[in-house]
Amino acid sequence: QSALTQPPSVSGAPGQRVTISCTGSSSDIGAGYDVQWYQVLPGTAPKVLIFGNTNRPSGVPDRFSGSKSGTSASLAITGLQAEDEADYYCQSYDFTLSGVVFGGGTKLTVL
């Protein structure tokens, strides 16, 4: 069981907008620790999409955006493209565990 809770799957048609939620607790996201989001394509290492809750590294399209409120965070993807079909993970830090925590991952299907 992952420390952060994500929906197992989401889907959307090309061009649509989807959101992926990430729910934590008072010991991680709710404690003020930042949330990062990663995209994992089959057979490849994770790639960071969002850091510090809302920031995009250079090279990441502005179709990807992040937000955080209370003990939860969200990743929004607008203008869905076939190449966005992948697994997405949120990540934060838990002070009671003294370590990094990940969500269980969400599989995005582009219909």
Add this chain to the structure above:
Amino acid sequence: QVQLVQSGAEVKKPGASVKVSCQSSGYTFTTYYLHWVRQAPGQGLEWMGIINPSGGSTNYAQKFQGRVTMTWDTSTSTVHMELSSLTSEDTAVYYCARPFFYYDGSGQGYYYDYWGQGTLVTVSS
């Protein structure tokens, strides 16, 4: 350019140990911590721990304490992760990852900017 190159795939029997290596290049080895993350087949990412190559301090995830040992070799810019008492549940791809520290005005933290290519460890009798 920054590269993290991991050792090759391993097949181990239950009860054995495995040692995975991660060699760094393209940056000063001792200036960045390195983390280990694994992903079992069909499962999510799981954090295993961290090592500071400058001095060798470590912090292991509670789940792996007593079973994992992370070491470093400055002469080869390599960190090692050894996992003992393997079971089939340890079958996974193991990654090393470098954290990039940031400060964005409202807070600070880190994200993984470089990853190794992954090492598949298969535990089977």
